[in-house]
Amino acid sequence: MNRNIYIYNTLSLSKELFKPINENRVLMYVCGITAYDLSHIGHARAYITFDVIYRYLRRLGYNVVYVRNFTDIDDKIIKKANEENSTVEKISSKYIDEYHKDMNALYISNPTYEPKATETIPDMINLISGLIKKGNAYEINGDVFFRVDSFKDYGKLSHKNIDELIAGSRIPVNEEKENFLDFALWKKSKENEPSWDSPWGKGRPGWHIECSAMSMKFLGESIDIHGGGSDLIFPHHENEIAQSESYTGKNFVNYWIHNGFVNINNEKMSKSLKNSITVRDVIDKFHPEALRLFFMFTHYRSFIDFSFKGIESAKQSLLRLYQAVNLYDEFKKLIKESGITVKKEDVSARAEGGGGRTPENIENYKNDFEVSMNDDFNTAKAISVIFDLVRKTNKIINDSMAQNVIISKDAAFLDAAVSFIKESLSGVFGLLNDDPKRFIESNLMNITAGGGVYTYIDEEEIKKLIDKRNEFRKNKEYASADEIRKSLLEKGIVLEDTGFGTTYKTTGAKQL
RNA sequence: GGCGGCAUAGCCAAGCGGUAAGGCAGAGGUCUGCAAAACCUUUAUACCUCGGUUCAAUUCCGAGUGCCGCCUCCA
Incomplete structure (x- = not known):
C-alpha cells in the first residue's frame, strides 16, 4: 500500500505530503449539520466527499x-x-433522524462518533473560562466574546488580514464588542429559549466553540484532518483555530480540507434563491449511487453544477x-x-483468434488508481482507471464468447480485474451496493422521464397492448406487431424485448 | 473595494512543461423477425484572447475578456 498521499491544505493553499500525528492512526473531524431542515445535495456532496476520504484512508490501513x-x-x-410551535429538542431530533435516513440511503458510512453540541456544554464552558483567564475572551452582560486582537495568527486560514476585514465590513458594528470581528463564545439567553447555567449566567453556546470543544473531547488538542464545505473557512474555521490555539497553545489542525460548492444553473444554491434541492428530490427519482458517482466524476474541490441531466448521465455510467x-x-x-475452453498455450491460442491482445498486468491499473487517489483524492482520475478496466474485461469476455476459447493469461487477468473493480468501487466509492442483476432489471423496468419531464402513463392500457403485440409476434405477424410499437412510440413509450420479457420506458419528450 | 477560484470536444470532466484520461450523447459494427438494450470501434491538429519565458506551453509568467465564490448564517 502506497501511503504517499498529497492533500491540498487550505492553510498553505498547496498540496502537502500527508503525515499523521500517529503513524497508523488518523484523527479526523468534519463539521456536521445544523439540524433544522432536510438535507440538501450540498450536504450530500460534503459528506460523500469525506466518506470517500474516510474509506480510502481506512483502505490504506489507517485506523x-x-x-x-x-x-x-x-x-x-x-x-x-x-x-412550528414545537421545541428545540423536538425539531433537532426530528431532523437528525431525517439526516440519518438520507445518509444511510446514500451509503455514507457512520463516523466513529456523532456528538451533539448540547451534550458537550460543560466542555465548552471550561474552554470559555480558560480563554477568559488567559485574556483571550471577555464578558459583557452575560455574553462572552473572543478577543480577535489577542490571537496574532487570526486570518491564517482564510488568508485575510484583519484591517481589510474591518474596512470591507458589511455588517453594522455591535457597539458592545471591543472589535467588530470579535465573535460570541457564549450568548445570554432570552426568555423562553433553552439555556444552561454558566459562570456568566443562563445562556447558550455560540456556534464556533462547539466544534473546538467536541474536537478536543473526542480527538485531543491536535488533530490531523478537519473538514467541511468551503463556506466554513471564514469565519467558522478561522474562529475555531483562534479559540483552540489560544486555549491550548498548540497547533489545532494539521490539514484543513474543504470541498467545493454545489451550484444550480451556475449559481450558488441557497434558500434565499429558492433553488435548493434536497437529497430526497434526487433519490426519489434516481438511484442514490447515481448521485455518488455524479460527485466522483468531479474533483471534490471544484464547483459542481447540479442538473438532472448530469445525474442522468451519471446513472448511465453507473449502469455500465x-x-x-x-x-x-x-x-x-x-x-x-x-464449454468455453481455457487454453493454456497462449501463443497458439492468440494466433487462433486472441486478437493479438498484449497480456495485461493488473498491477499497473492498481497502481494508477492509487496514484490518482493519493493525489489529493482525485476520484475523477481514479474512476477513469476503472472504466478503462471495464472496457478491457468486456472485450476479453466478448472475444472469448465469440471464439469459444479463453487463454489462461486473459482468464487470470479477467478474474483479478473484476475483483479489483468490485472491491474499489464498493470499498472506496461506496458504489455497487446492489445485486447487479437486480439493478439492471429494475433499471430497464424503471419508468424514467428523462430530463425531469413527467409523463402520465396508463399502465394497464400499455400492458394490454404489449400482450397483444406479443401475440402477433408469436404468430409472426410482424407488421401488426410493429404497428402497436409504433403507435406507442408516438405517445412517448419505448418498447424493449429483453431476455425477461417486453418492458417499456418513456422518452420523456411527449405527454400522453 | 480586499482576497480567491474557474475558462479543455455537442454536454460533463481529468491532465498542468514533452505534444490531449474517462463518462454521457452522436456515428459505424456485432447480435436480434425488425428494433431496443448490451458489447466493440470511433469522436479535440488554435485546450478563452493577446503577449512573454523555453529546444518545447493547454500546462509557467504578464495583460485582457467572461463567469463564479468568500468578505453576513450556510456543506
Whole structure:
C-alpha cells in the first residue's frame, strides 16, 4: 500500500505530503449539520466527499477516528421551533433522524462518533473560562466574546488580514464588542429559549466553540484532518483555530480540507434563491449511487453544477459499471455450464483468434488508481482507471464468447480485474451496493422521464397492448406487431424485448 | 473595494512543461423477425484572447475578456 498521499491544505493553499500525528492512526473531524431542515445535495456532496476520504484512508490501513457533529442548539432551530410551535429538542431530533435516513440511503458510512453540541456544554464552558483567564475572551452582560486582537495568527486560514476585514465590513458594528470581528463564545439567553447555567449566567453556546470543544473531547488538542464545505473557512474555521490555539497553545489542525460548492444553473444554491434541492428530490427519482458517482466524476474541490441531466448521465455510467460486473458473472456461469475452453498455450491460442491482445498486468491499473487517489483524492482520475478496466474485461469476455476459447493469461487477468473493480468501487466509492442483476432489471423496468419531464402513463392500457403485440409476434405477424410499437412510440413509450420479457420506458419528450 | 477560484470536444470532466484520461450523447459494427438494450470501434491538429519565458506551453509568467465564490448564517 502506497501511503504517499498529497492533500491540498487550505492553510498553505498547496498540496502537502500527508503525515499523521500517529503513524497508523488518523484523527479526523468534519463539521456536521445544523439540524433544522432536510438535507440538501450540498450536504450530500460534503459528506460523500469525506466518506470517500474516510474509506480510502481506512483502505490504506489507517485506523481512522472520525467525528462528525450535530449542531442541535442555534438561532435557526429556535426560530423553527417557534414557527412550528414545537421545541428545540423536538425539531433537532426530528431532523437528525431525517439526516440519518438520507445518509444511510446514500451509503455514507457512520463516523466513529456523532456528538451533539448540547451534550458537550460543560466542555465548552471550561474552554470559555480558560480563554477568559488567559485574556483571550471577555464578558459583557452575560455574553462572552473572543478577543480577535489577542490571537496574532487570526486570518491564517482564510488568508485575510484583519484591517481589510474591518474596512470591507458589511455588517453594522455591535457597539458592545471591543472589535467588530470579535465573535460570541457564549450568548445570554432570552426568555423562553433553552439555556444552561454558566459562570456568566443562563445562556447558550455560540456556534464556533462547539466544534473546538467536541474536537478536543473526542480527538485531543491536535488533530490531523478537519473538514467541511468551503463556506466554513471564514469565519467558522478561522474562529475555531483562534479559540483552540489560544486555549491550548498548540497547533489545532494539521490539514484543513474543504470541498467545493454545489451550484444550480451556475449559481450558488441557497434558500434565499429558492433553488435548493434536497437529497430526497434526487433519490426519489434516481438511484442514490447515481448521485455518488455524479460527485466522483468531479474533483471534490471544484464547483459542481447540479442538473438532472448530469445525474442522468451519471446513472448511465453507473449502469455500465453494473453491466460489466454482470457480464462477468454470466460469463463465469457459461464457462462452468457449457464449454468455453481455457487454453493454456497462449501463443497458439492468440494466433487462433486472441486478437493479438498484449497480456495485461493488473498491477499497473492498481497502481494508477492509487496514484490518482493519493493525489489529493482525485476520484475523477481514479474512476477513469476503472472504466478503462471495464472496457478491457468486456472485450476479453466478448472475444472469448465469440471464439469459444479463453487463454489462461486473459482468464487470470479477467478474474483479478473484476475483483479489483468490485472491491474499489464498493470499498472506496461506496458504489455497487446492489445485486447487479437486480439493478439492471429494475433499471430497464424503471419508468424514467428523462430530463425531469413527467409523463402520465396508463399502465394497464400499455400492458394490454404489449400482450397483444406479443401475440402477433408469436404468430409472426410482424407488421401488426410493429404497428402497436409504433403507435406507442408516438405517445412517448419505448418498447424493449429483453431476455425477461417486453418492458417499456418513456422518452420523456411527449405527454400522453 | 480586499482576497480567491474557474475558462479543455455537442454536454460533463481529468491532465498542468514533452505534444490531449474517462463518462454521457452522436456515428459505424456485432447480435436480434425488425428494433431496443448490451458489447466493440470511433469522436479535440488554435485546450478563452493577446503577449512573454523555453529546444518545447493547454500546462509557467504578464495583460485582457467572461463567469463564479468568500468578505453576513450556510456543506
